[in-house]
Amino acid sequence: LLYLGDGKIDDTELPHCTKITQMVLDEYRREYNRAKDDIKNALGCISMTTDLWSDPNCDSYMAVTAHFMTRDGKDGLKYKTRLV
Template sequence: LDNSDIPHRTRLAQLIVQSFAKEYQNMVDEIAASLGRVSFTSDIWSRHNLQSYMAVTAHYIIRTSKGK
């Protein structure tokens, strides 16, 4: 590997933020176009060292390219 093969940390952070923004917008668009309601579930837990976590899951139905 050469130094030019590895992006600088600021460029890497920029690429990650851009990728996240694109995927987030795709998710928002897909949920907005869903057929009917969106159901959410969540789970909250913590580790022994009191580090907390929260997971949120969305369930929804979309129309596929096959029309189903």
């Protein structure tokens, strides 16, 4: 950032790593609560899908996704997915 700012950015203007960590955790909590509320308000059944993969370093990953329907504001239905 100092390089891109062409010397106009001071070290004191950059957020400390603990501040960035806190910002990421706050956003995670907000998204977690939104997902939880969406799933609580699902109509009928909730379908789940999974996906497994590994990267070139053989690190393994798994994703679980919830698929469900909710009401939109106009008496219609809306399809939603959420990474669980």
